[in-house]
Amino acid sequence: MKENSSIFCQNKNQPTERFLEVCLLLLLHEKDDYGYGLSQELPFFGFSDNELNVSTMYRILRRIEKIDLVESTWEESGLGPRRRVYRITEKGKEELSKWIVILKNRKLNIQKLIDRFERPDHYNHLEE
Numbered sequence: 001m002k003e004n005s006s007i008f009c010q011n012k013n014q015p016t017e018r019f020l021e022v023c024l025l026l027l028l029h030e031k032d033d034y035g036y037g038l039s040q041e042l043p044f045f046g047f048s049d050n051e052l053n054v055s056t057m058y059r060i061l062r063r064i065e066k067i068d069l070v071e072s073t074w075e076e077s078g079l080g081p082r083r084r085v086y087r088i089t090e091k092g093k094e095e096l097s098k099w100i101v102i103l104k105n106r107k108l109n110i111q112k113l114i115d116r117f118e119r120p121d122h123y124n125h126l127e128e
Contacts, residue, residue: 020047021060022103025096028070028088035061035084061086069095 023045027038038061039054064070069092074082088096 016051017056017060019045020052020057021064022096022099023047024057024060024064025069025088025092025099028086029093029096032085032087034075034086038086064092068092 020042023042024038027033027041033041035054035058039052039057042052042057043049061070061072065072065086068089070086070088072084072086075085077083
């Protein structure tokens with residue numbers, strides 16, 4: 001294992017995909033959109049162009065559509081071919097609300113972890 005790597009950081013796809021799912025639900029809660037439009041909003045949540053595999057985004061959209069969190073329709077585009085427009089369902093809004101509660105709790109716990117690590121007496125133990 002590399003010196004700067006860790007077991008936690010080696011397999012980060014699953015948490016990233018779950019976070020991407022929540023981001024997509026939030027974006028669709030704000031407005032109906034198509035895949036390209038959604039992908040343009042994702043850097044706001046920390047997804048860089050080289051991190052975001054667009055096929056992963058579409059796979060997640062298909063998966064959450066199968067479980068009725070979103071629905072899609074084909075709409076005509078004045079500039080080119082038809083495009084699939086996604087919208088959140090009531091079930092998707094409920095799921096998003098549940099995720100927000102979970103994320104608020106995790107945010108609090110993560111901050112506790114950081115605060116504990118950064119407290120002055122922690123560094124005394126590291127030097128021994």
